[in-house]
Amino acid sequence: MANSIPHPPNNLIDRFDIDFMPSEELHEWVGNMFIKPKSKLFNEDHSHLISGSIGFIWTTCNNVTKGKRVLGMAEIFNARSNKWVKGRQEQQLRDWFGGIPDFIITIDAHFWRSASNPERFALIEHELYHCGQAHDEFGAPRFSSETGKPLFAIRAHDVEEFIGVVQRYGAEATGIKEIVDAANKGPSIAPAKIEGLCGTCQKKVA
Numbered sequence: 001m002a003n004s005i006p007h008p009p010n011n012l013i014d015r016f017d018i019d020f021m022p023s024e025e026l027h028e029w030v031g032n033m034f035i036k037p038k039s040k041l042f043n044e045d046h047s048h049l050i051s052g053s054i055g056f057i058w059t060t061c062n063n064v065t066k067g068k069r070v071l072g073m074a075e076i077f078n079a080r081s082n083k084w085v086k087g088r089q090e091q092q093l094r095d096w097f098g099g100i101p102d103f104i105i106t107i108d109a110h111f112w113r114s115a116s117n118p119e120r121f122a123l124i125e126h127e128l129y130h131c132g133q134a135h136d137e138f139g140a141p142r143f144s145s146e147t148g149k150p151l152f153a154i155r156a157h158d159v160e161e162f163i164g165v166v167q168r169y170g171a172e173a174t175g176i177k178e179i180v181d182a183a184n185k186g187p188s189i190a191p192a193k194i195e196g197l198c199g200t201c202q203k204k205v206a
């Protein structure tokens with residue numbers, strides 16, 4: 001069933017000698033749920049990802065930062081280290097995904113098993129929003145001149161501001177009006193509250 005929510009396999013949860021496992025099921029489900037035009041919770045903001053590839057990984061590796069658990073992370077493979085480290089990581093990705101995906105999303109398998117569906121959706125969409133398209137200096141989306149495919153980049157948050165500054169100078173002046181309006185409208189899918197962090201931005205996930 002393409003639309004039933006995938007779960008981390010027992011042979012990952014029960015074993016102590018494996019911490020990471022690629023997930024084709026998660027990849028298919030996210031495509032069918034959020035990315036493809038007729039998907040159930042289709043979000044146009046992810047439409048550039050139709051021509052991109054994402055490798056999904058479950059992990060049972062406990063990752064705590066700032067006293068909070070990291071629940072998910074989105075990244076672009078970019079090993080800046082020496083040739084052997086880079087080559088070894090490339091080989092790992094090829095073994096798992098048959099090539100180097102445009103993005104890699106890692107999800108905490110224990111969180112996923114205990115989370116509600118809205119929490120799972122919010123985590124996945126948070127990570128998908130990090131999987132952005134590169135923009136030029138005028139703000140136009142960039143495409144590869146060779147393939148015509150979007151050029152990808154890790155996207156930062158729409159808003160980064162101090163509560164105190166917003167309180168003293170208002171949403172308009174601090175550029176957060178759109179986010180305040182979105183919050184005031186209420187959730188279009190479902191409310192979700194997640195006590196954990198994103199490994200890409202070190203922020204609360206939802």
Ligand SMILES: [Zn+2]
Pocket residue numbers: 126130198199200201202203
């Ligand atoms: Zn994040």
